Amino acid sequence: MARHFDGNKLVIASHNKGKVREIGELLEPFGVETISAGDLGLPEPVEDGLTFIANAEIKALAAxxxxxxxALADDSGLEVHALGGEPGIYSARWAGPTKDFSVAMAAVNEKLGNVEDRGANFTCALTLAWPDGHMESFEGKVFGSLTWPMRGEKGFGYDPVFVPTGFDVTFAEMEPAEKHAMSHRAEAFKQLIDACFKPA
Structure with missing residues (x-):
């Protein structure tokens, strides 16, 4: 049985404004006040885990x-099938020190070259941690393919090159509510809410 969250304030263990906003919107219906690690001036821990869940746990526990x-931490990334799952847990690092994801998307496209298989998935791990060290972790995925050039202004990260299966628009061209309903983050979030937020 997962531990239930019964507070009204939660730290989002991220300095990524797009991610903080998206998680805050997903938590809104539960009346939870969120504050980001960036707003609290918390340092970013070294993410040296080898999986999305390991890195989410490092961030959540530190915050x-x-x-x-x-604290709730998200570790997510793009896994490109023809690149053996890269950039994977290093998705943000591919964007370089300035976190410029247009650089990262161009690098992915360049590495793929003329490969026909442009299949990819986003993976999101969510970890909810308490100050006493207890943690609950969940993982969601959404599958699709990569397109080039980039399209859309609404998303963040790799959203402008990712077209989810069954759609002909990128995540960055979708209305946020439509993306929230089906994204990797939404899938992990559903598991988190069912386990830790809904009344038992």
């Missing part, structure tokens, strides 16, 4: 202990 509040 929960530093803030003395439960």
């Amino acid at each position: 929960a202990k530093a803030a003395g509040l439960p």
